[in-house]
Amino acid sequence: MASDTKAGGGLYKQTLLAGLWRENPVFRLLLGMCPTLAVTAAVKPALTMGLSVIFVLLCSNIVVSAMRNFLKPHLRILMFTLTIATFVTIADLFLKAFQPEMSETLGPYVPLIIVNCIIICRAEACASKNGLVVSVIDALGMGVGFTLTLCVLAGIRELLSTGKIFEVPVMPDAFVPWAAMSMPVGAFITLGLLLGLVNVVSKRKS
Amino acid sequence: MDTLNILIMGFISIVIVNNLVFTKFLGICPYLGVSGRIDMAFGMGMAVTFVVTLSGTLTWMIDHWVLMELGLEVTRYVCFILVIAGAVQLVEMYVRKFFPALYESFGIFLPLITTNCAILGLCLFINLWEIDNLLEAVVLSFGAGVGFTMAICIMAGIRENLNLADVPDCLKGAPITLITAGILALAFMGFAGMIR
Numbered sequence: 001m002a003s004d005t006k007a008g009g010g011l012y013k014q015t016l017l018a019g020l021w022r023e024n025p026v027f028r029l030l031l032g033m034c035p036t037l038a039v040t041a042a043v044k045p046a047l048t049m050g051l052s053v054i055f056v057l058l059c060s061n062i063v064v065s066a067m068r069n070f071l072k073p074h075l076r077i078l079m080f081t082l083t084i085a086t087f088v089t090i091a092d093l094f095l096k097a098f099q100p101e102m103s104e105t106l107g108p109y110v111p112l113i114i115v116n117c118i119i120i121c122r123a124e125a126c127a128s129k130n131g132l133v134v135s136v137i138d139a140l141g142m143g144v145g146f147t148l149t150l151c152v153l154a155g156i157r158e159l160l161s162t163g164k165i166f167e168v169p170v171m172p173d174a175f176v177p178w179a180a181m182s183m184p185v186g187a188f189i190t191l192g193l194l195l196g197l198v199n200v201v202s203k204r205k206s
Numbered sequence: 207m208d209t210l211n212i213l214i215m216g217f218i219s220i221v222i223v224n225n226l227v228f229t230k231f232l233g234i235c236p237y238l239g240v241s242g243r244i245d246m247a248f249g250m251g252m253a254v255t256f257v258v259t260l261s262g263t264l265t266w267m268i269d270h271w272v273l274m275e276l277g278l279e280v281t282r283y284v285c286f287i288l289v290i291a292g293a294v295q296l297v298e299m300y301v302r303k304f305f306p307a308l309y310e311s312f313g314i315f316l317p318l319i320t321t322n323c324a325i326l327g328l329c330l331f332i333n334l335w336e337i338d339n340l341l342e343a344v345v346l347s348f349g350a351g352v353g354f355t356m357a358i359c360i361m362a363g364i365r366e367n368l369n370l371a372d373v374p375d376c377l378k379g380a381p382i383t384l385i386t387a388g389i390l391a392l393a394f395m396g397f398a399g400m401i402r
Contacts (some may be wrong), residue, residue, distance in 0.1 A: 011276070015237075030235075031235075031237065032234055033231075033234040033238065034231050034232055034233070034234050034235070034323045034327075035234055037231040037234060038230070038231040064221075072339075077320075078361070079290060080286075081287050081291065081320075082284060082287075085283050085284045085287050086284065088283060089282075089283050089284065090359075093280070094284070097323065107334065108327060108330035108331060108334055111283050111326070111330055112323050112326060112327055113233075114283060114287055114289075114326060115321045115322070115323045115326050116323075117221075117235060117321060120321060182394075183391075183395065184228055184229055184231065184388070184391040184395070185232065185278035185388045185392045185395065186387030187388070188384050188385065188387045188391055189384070189385050189389075190299050191384050191386035192377070192380075192381045192382065192383075192387075192388065193381070193386030195380055195381040195384065196376045196377045196381040197376075199375075199376040199377075199381070202378045203376070
């Protein structure tokens with residue numbers, strides 16, 4: 001990514017910050033839309049999803065970066081996918097064992113991390129070209145950016161659909177929950193409006 | 207007669223009531239990316255239908271006849287993604303050999319079907335719903351493809367008209383597409399509860 005601009009500490013900081021705003025995977029690159037829409041009915045599953053993605057992204061970036069010199073170009077994508085599938089299996093088994101309720105709620109969306117474009121995009125665009133340290137920092141930046149985005153979206157939806165955040169009531173009693181926000185409609189429209197908001201903010205900044 | 211009934215109900219259910227795009231949020235990336243023109247959208251839908259039918263059937267067979275027999279469920283995800291990648295490769299080779307013109311017009315989107323979550327998602331849902339009948343798995347896979355084609359074609363039709371509409375600057379592109387998808391999802395919610 002920013003590897004050709006500066007070296008040293010500045011580069012690391014830049015890589016880390018890129019994932020949070022400038023190249024935020026959901027708002028800017030429109031990657032990983034399926035889990036973004038599917039698991040954000042409440043904050044708790046969104047957070048679990050975000051953490052699982054950080055784990056898989058970190059592990060796969062480390063492995064891909066370590067084996068980048070041995071990869072044959074035409075087998076590259078296959079190797080990425082197999083690496084990612086292995087770590088996703090680990091994450092899925094971990095959730096099933098220690099967070100059975102959460103695993104039930106997330107359902108097939110945990111194995112679907114395999115085809116989450118963010119991970120394969122980072123493997124291709126960053127880890128297969130850069131050293132271990134840059135790859136790890138990039139994974140952390142992108143992963144945290146993704147998780148924060150999920151939490152913002154889930155926060156809005158949970159607040160409006162139940163009047164609670166993290167299952168703690170915060171709205172006054174007179175608030176009438178908007179049932180539609182917990183349904184697919186709410187997901188699509190909230191994300192659409194958020195993307196519009198991000199466009200406005202970034203236009204004003206530049 | 208009973209089996210036929212289940213099959214027809216399953217087909218309608220996956221095409222309309224449990225449409226993968228509108229209720230399960232699967233396949234959103236190509237849905238946003240390729241829905242600009244209706245002919246491209248239809249081609250993409252056809253390719254996805256073919257791959258999803260093939261891989262849904264194959265993964266069901268592998269899952270039930272190999273993995274469950276040998277107790278290798280742990281490797282399920284790795285096997286599924288390998289089957290899908292193989293099926294996409296097969297389709298790519300076939301289309302390139304017999305329909306070169308179609309191959310040109312698909313371009314990058316054909317290999318990208320591998321990472322279309324609708325396909326892996328459907329294989330996982332078939333596993334989750336505990337479908338224990340090969341015929342039902344085939345019908346559901348085919349129905350999922352038809353449902354995806356329908357959703358992406360509706361969207362492409364709307365977007366072609368949206369080009370002429372006066373959309374606020376900040377909402378142009380992906381945001382307005384998502385909002386439109388939301389309204390479509392609302393319309394499809396009307397079918398909920400019709401079957402199952």
